[in-house]
Amino acid sequence: MSEAPSFGSDEAYLRQAADSPASLMTPERKTADFAGIFNVPTAVGAVVREFRSCEFSTLARDGTPVTWPTLPFFDHARRRFLITCSIGLAQKAFNVRRDGRVAMLFSNPTGSGLSSPPLVLIQGDAEAPEDLTPPADGYIERAQLVFERQPVGITMIAVMSGPLRKLADWYGWRIFIYVRPRRIRWWPDGDLDRPCGEVVT
Amino acid sequence: MKVWRQVARELTRYDSAVLSARDGDGYPVAVRCKPTPDPKRELFRVRVPDALGVESGPAWLLCHFHDEQFWGLRSFGARGQLEPADDGWLFRPTAYVPGMGGIVAMVRLFVGGRRRANRYLGARHLQPPDVRWDLVKEAKARAKARLARNGQRATK
Numbered sequence: 001m002s003e004a005p006s007f008g009s010d011e012a013y014l015r016q017a018a019d020s021p022a023s024l025m026t027p028e029r030k031t032a033d034f035a036g037i038f039n040v041p042t043a044v045g046a047v048v049r050e051f052r053s054c055e056f057s058t059l060a061r062d063g064t065p066v067t068w069p070t071l072p073f074f075d076h077a078r079r080r081f082l083i084t085c086s087i088g089l090a091q092k093a094f095n096v097r098r099d100g101r102v103a104m105l106f107s108n109p110t111g112s113g114l115s116s117p118p119l120v121l122i123q124g125d126a127e128a129p130e131d132l133t134p135p136a137d138g139y140i141e142r143a144q145l146v147f148e149r150q151p152v153g154i155t156m157i158a159v160m161s162g163p164l165r166k167l168a169d170w171y172g173w174r175i176f177i178y179v180r181p182r183r184i185r186w187w188p189d190g191d192l193d194r195p196c197g198e199v200v201t
Numbered sequence: 202m203k204v205w206r207q208v209a210r211e212l213t214r215y216d217s218a219v220l221s222a223r224d225g226d227g228y229p230v231a232v233r234c235k236p237t238p239d240p241k242r243e244l245f246r247v248r249v250p251d252a253l254g255v256e257s258g259p260a261w262l263l264c265h266f267h268d269e270q271f272w273g274l275r276s277f278g279a280r281g282q283l284e285p286a287d288d289g290w291l292f293r294p295t296a297y298v299p300g301m302g303g304i305v306a307m308v309r310l311f312v313g314g315r316r317r318a319n320r321y322l323g324a325r326h327l328q329p330p331d332v333r334w335d336l337v338k339e340a341k342a343r344a345k346a347r348l349a350r351n352g353q354r355a356t357k
Contacts, residue, residue, distance in 0.1 A: 052271045055263060057221045057229035064259035064280055065221040065229035068300070069267075087321040088314030103229035105219060111269045121253075123228045132330040139333065140340045147344030150271040154341055165334070167311070170318035172332035183228075185252065192232070192250045 034074050040199050044186045047120045048074055050112040052149055056083060057103040058095035058126070065103070066095065071149075072104060072179075073142050081124070081179040082135065082142075086171050093128040093175040102126045102179055107190070111149065118186040118197075124179040135176060205243035207297045208262065208279045212236060212245075215264040220247050220292060222260040222283045230255055236262065236292060244293040246286070255290070257283050262292055265300065275302025 035045025057067040070092075073082045081104065085092055096102065106120040147153050160168060184199045212218065221231035230253045236245035245262070249255050260283035265276035278298035284291045299306060322329060 052267060053265075055219045055221070055231055055265070057231050057261070059223075059227075059229060060259075062259060063223070065223055065231070065261050066278070066280075067219060067221040067229070067231055067261050067263045068278065069263070069265045069274075069276060086314060086318065088316075088318035089310075090317070090321060101226075101228045103221065103231050105221075105231040105233070107219060107231075107233040108265070108267070110267060111271055119233060121231060123224075123230070130325070132327070134333070139336050140343070143337055143340030144343045144347070147341055148347055151344075151348060152270065152272045154345060157337065157341055167315075169329070169332055170315045173318055173322075173330050187250070190233070192248070196250070196252045 033076065037076060037079055038181065038184055038199055038201060040184055040186065041118075041197065043118050043188075044120055044184070044197075046114055047106045047109075047112070047117045047186075048072075050114055051106045051109060051117075052111045053108060055105040055107060056092065057105070058092045059099045059101055060095055061098065066091070067105075068092070069108075071146065073138075073145070075138070078178075079180070081122075081181070083126075083177040083179060084174040085177065087132070087173045087175055088170045090175055093177055096126045096128040096177055100126045104179065116189045118188050119190040119192070120184070120186045122179075122181045122185075123183040124181045126177055126179045128175055128177045132173065132175065134174065203243070204279070204294050204297050205240075208245075208277075208294045209238045209240070211277050211297075212238070212264060214275075215266060217264075219263040219265075220249065220260060220283075221263070222249075222255045223258060224254040225256060239291075242291075244284075244291045246288075247283075247290050247292050249290050255283065257285050259283075260292055262294065276300030277302075 033045045034048040035042045053069040054072050055067050056070040057065045060066045070083055075082055102124055104122045109117050181201050185196045187196045188194055217233055217235050219231050220234050221229050224230045232249055232253055234247045236247050238245055260281050262279040267274050277300045279294040280296040281292050281294040
C-alpha cells in the first residue's frame with residue numbers, strides 16, 4: 001500500500017492543469033507545491049491545488065465525524081492548510097479546539113479542469129486559535145483566489161455597499177484553522193478498486 | 202417525515218455521496234460512495250475500501266454540489282451509525298441535517314449567523330474584528346483582471 005502507484009506522466013498532469021482556463025498556477029506554485037513538499041505524485045499536488053473544495057471532517061462532541069465542504073488554502077512555506085470559517089458558523093472550530101483530529105477528502109473535481117484525478121484523503125492535526133487576526137501574509141492572494149474561482153463573488157461585493165455590507169460583515173469575521181497533514185492517501189483515477197498510495201509525514 | 206425517507210429522497214438529487222467514519226486511531230476518514238437504499242431496513246449499503254481502515258460507530262453522510270464557477274451551492278448531511286455487514290457496510294441514518302441551497306437556507310444562514318457571531322463575541326468580550334475591505338477591493342480588481350485575460354466572465 002505504501003508504494004506509490006504510477007500515474008503515467010506527471011508532466012501531463014502539470015500541462016493539463018496549466019492549460020486549463022480555470023488554472024491559477026503561478027510559477028512559484030509549480031516549483032514548491034504540495035507534491036514536492038510531501039513527496040507525493042504530481043497528480044495529487046494538482047488535486048490539492050486545483051480542486052475548488054474539499055470535504056472537511058471534524059469530530060463532534062459525541063465522536064461523530066461531521067463533514068462539510070470547504071475551501072482549503074495550502075501554505076507552502078508552513079507545510080500546512082489554512083481553512084477559515086465565520087464566527088457565526090464556528091462549529092468546526094469548536095470541534096477542532098476540543099479534538100484536533102481531522103480529515104480532508106478531495107473527491108469533487110468540478111471546476112478543477114482535471115480529468116480522472118486521483119481521490120485524495122489527507123488526515124491531519126488541526127488547531128483553531130482564538131486570535132481572529134487574519135494571517136498577515138497572503139490575504140490578498142487568498143481573496144483573489146476565491147474571486148477567481150467564484151466570480152459571482154465579484155458581483156456580490158460590487159452590489160453590496162454601505163448598509164448592505166453591514167448586514168453581511170459577520171461573514172467576514174473569520175476563525176483561522178490550521179491543518180498539518182500526517183497521513184496522505186490517494187487512489188489513482190479515483191478508482192477505489194486499485195491499491196492506494198500512501199505517505200505518512 | 203422519517204429520517205431515512207428524507208435522506209433517501211435528498212440522495213436522488215446527487216450523483217454520489219461522501220461517507221465519513223473513524224479509523225482505528227480515532228481519526229476521521231472519508232470516501233466517495235454511492236449509497237444503495239434498503240427501504241425495508243431503513244438503511245443504506247455503502248462500499249468502503251479496506252485500505253481506509255474504517256471502524257463501526259458514529260458516521261456521517263454528506264452530499265454537496267457546486268457548478269464549474271463554484272456556485273449553485275447545495276448540500277445536506279446525515280448523522281448516523283456505520284455497521285459491518287457480510288458484504289460491506291451499512292449506514293443507518295439517525296438525523297437529517299440541512300445544508301446550503303434555496304432561499305430558506307440562505308435566510309437561516311444570515312439570520313442565525315449574525316446572532317451566533319454576536320454571541321461568540323459577547324462570550325469572549327471581544328469587539329468585532331476589522332474586515333479589510335480595502336484588501337478585498339484590491340483582490341477583486343486583481344481577480345477581474347486575471348479573469349479578463351483568461352477570457353472568463355467577470356461582472357461588475
